[in-house]
Amino acid sequence: MTDAGRQRLDALMARGSALLGSEVAILCGAMSWVSERNLVSAVSNAGGFGLIACGAMTPELLDAEIAGTKALTTRPFGVNLITMHPQLFDLIAVCAKHAVTHIVLAGGLPPKGSIEAIKDAGAKVICFAPALSLAKKLHRSGVNALVIEGMEAGGHIGPVATSVLAQEILPELASELPIFVAGGIGRGETIAAYLEMGAAGVQLGTRFVCATESIAHPAFKKAFLRANARDAIASVQIDPRLPVIPVRALKNAGTEAFTAKQREVAQMLDEGKVDMGQAQLEIEHYWAGALRRAVIDGDVENGSLMAGQSVGMVTSEEPVADIIATLVREAAGALASRRELA
Structure with a gap:
């Protein structure tokens, strides 16, 4: 990895890293039962940004999970909340109690008052946008950042491929607010490409499932x-x-x-x-x-x-720090080689 490539990578990720408070603008997507205190803290400790997957947790369970994560890292991490959760506002209150810095709302349009409740507590709001029209609507609603996730992703998916969403949304909105691209990303070269298109960072899930720190069976x-x-x-x-x-x-x-x-x-x-x-x-x-x-x-x-x-690119069980280091090295190498060719 050349110094020029790493400098270029840091420059392209600067807005995303500043928003997250992390060394690199790489989020670990919230995966129910997988994205708990051990993996989340490991990702944040390695310079990325971990997200607790609240899923169907009760407020009491989320309270314990946030406390457990804070015991393992002093670095920023976030909580992913499902918009259709019947106790959404109670979960937001739990996050506020722990001064969680970032909340990701997933699973549909945020219900009335939820974005305001999160921002009133001092946290940043990140939402998923599966279409340009929704991305614009969420931007008007005051969200701090967006995740655009394509159908290549694991878990709940939308109907459009990541590359198409990126081409539709990044040219229109990337200058307005930070946008993280997700879905099917398994190598750093792809991260570099989306950053050059205007993304502020990326989100990966599948790549982290087989991390040493993951509690998955x-x-x-x-x-x-x-x-x-x-x-x-x-x-x-x-x-x-x-x-x-x-x-x-x-x-x-x-x-x-x-x-x-x-x-x-x-x-x-x-x-x-x-x-x-x-x-x-x-x-x-x-x-x-x-x-x-x-x-x-x-x-x-x-x-x-x-x-x-991207599951085919998961070929071994390895520490989170090594996964992030590999992605960063690949991305920086791709950026350096493109500069040399220019």
């Missing part, structure tokens, strides 16, 4: 190490009345079980046992349970193996 990690890009497939929506957000995961028996779960929830909807909001929560609770079975219990046949298409 050895069987879960082994499934990642064996997989390639085509193994990470998106779930299929079987009932157009039930707006299920597709989930990308490694194909297994759990993939088929989700199809059955959708039929069950659709029938409950038909019979008036649940309304649409409750139906969506049923689906979310299914994913939380299925993911736990895989990540924590190691049931890689029946649990959910959420993974992005």
Whole structure:
């Protein structure tokens, strides 16, 4: 890694790093059951920016998780909250109590008053924008930064590829506010390319699952190490009345079980046992349970193996610091080589 390449990388990441308070503008995406105190603190300690995945946690559980993370790092980290969580404002209050500096809102449009509640507590708000129109709306709403995540990502995904979103959104809004690109990123050369397009930084999830510090079950990690890009497939929506957000995961028996779960929830909807909001929560609770079975219990046949298409680039279990150092070296090398060719 040349000094010129690293200097160029730092310059391109400067706005993102300043917003996050980290050495490099690399966020570790919030992955339920994986992005907990150990991985989050390791990422922040290594110069990146860790995010606690709140998911379906109660306020009490989130309170303990934030406290546990603060015991392991003095560096900034954030909390990812799901907008449809029934106790969203209680969770925001827990973050405020701990003076959490950054909150990421995911899973849909932020409900009325949530952005203001976060900013009133002194934290910065980062939101996901799967389309240019929504990105503009969120910008007008006063968010501090955006994450644009393409369908190559693991877990809940939108319908558009990362490269297309970047071409649509970065030229329009990158000069207005910091934008982090996510989805399918596994190497530093790609990070360099998005930075040159105007991104303030990037977010990666799949690349960190097999980190030494990740508490994911050895069987879960082994499934990642064996997989390639085509193994990470998106779930299929079987009932157009039930707006299920597709989930990308490694194909297994759990993939088929989700199809059955959708039929069950659709029938409950038909019979008036649940309304649409409750139906969506049923689906979310299914994913939380299925993911736990895989990540924590190691049931890689029946649990959910959420993974992005970059999973084929995860080839070994290694410390977080080494992963970040490799990404930085690759990105700086790509930037240096392009300058030499210019």
